[in-house]
Amino acid sequence: xxxxxxxxxxxxxxxxxxxxxxxxxxxxxxxxxxxxxxxxxxxxxxxxxxxxxxxxxxxxxxxxxxxxxxxxxxxxxxxxxxxxxxxxxxxxxxxxxxxxxxxxxxxxxxxxxxxxxxxxxxxxxxxxxxxxxxxxxxxxxxxxxxxxxxxxxxxxxxxxxxx
Numbered sequence: 001x002x003x004x005x006x007x008x009x010x011x012x013x014x015x016x017x018x019x020x021x022x023x024x025x026x027x028x029x030x031x032x033x034x035x036x037x038x039x040x041x042x043x044x045x046x047x048x049x050x051x052x053x054x055x056x057x058x059x060x061x062x063x064x065x066x067x068x069x070x071x072x073x074x075x076x077x078x079x080x081x082x083x084x085x086x087x088x089x090x091x092x093x094x095x096x097x098x099x100x101x102x103x104x105x106x107x108x109x110x111x112x113x114x115x116x117x118x119x120x121x122x123x124x125x126x127x128x129x130x131x132x133x134x135x136x137x138x139x140x141x142x143x144x145x146x147x148x149x150x151x152x153x154x155x156x157x158x159x160x161x162x163x
Contacts, residue, residue: 001030002100004059004068005130007113007122009093011043011052018079018092019055025075026094029068030061036125040158044121045087053158056097056125065099069109072096097126101136112136117145124155 006026010018019038026032036056043049061068072094080091097113104111112135116122123146131143138145 001060001062002102003033004030004061004096004100005098005126005133006057006059006072007054007093007095007097007126008057009041009052009054009095009121010091011050012089012091013080015053019053021079022075022092022094023057025079026057026059029063029071029075030059032057033060034058034129036128038158039121039125039155041121041155043087044119049089052121054121054125054155056122056129058129065096065102065104065111066106066109068099069096095122097122098130098133098136101134103136118149120146120149120152120155123149 008019008022016038023032023035038053038055041052041054043052063071076092076094082091084090095113096111097116099111102111113122117135117138123142127142127146132141134141135145
């Protein structure tokens with residue numbers, strides 16, 4: 001069994017319900033051991049879109065990395081995600097942030113997530129679950145990676161509850 005940390009994001013429709021549905025669906029892939037709080041974040045890259053709700057999930061799974069990626073993409077489809085522009089609006093986004101201490105760089109999958117160290121919207125919730133987990137490439141903990149980023153007001157805990 002592998003310990004995997006996933007990033008979940010949504011900015012379309014009923015955002016809390018989207019996260020709730022995603023967590024329920026993830027339980028089909030393994031054991032959801034922990035969930036971070038939900039954070040509201042401003043969109044990056046493509047800024048003319050609604051704000052995101054983001055969170056992190058700790059999952060124990062028997063699926064190998066590529067099998068997990070395929071299962072996550074299938075779940076996104078089942079949950080109603082429609083392909084759009086890169087970094088554009090989405091009903092649900094399920095990203096593998098860390099998979100044990102695996103380092104993988106393939107055409108369709110890079111682990112750890114290649115932009116994890118620069119994304120507050122991923123690191124803030126991840127630190128709630130894995131503050132002392134070391135990045136397998138840099139050796140720095142998730143808390144250290146977060147502390148190295150500029151402090152901004154772009155990742156705010158919400159009062160949103162999972163439904």
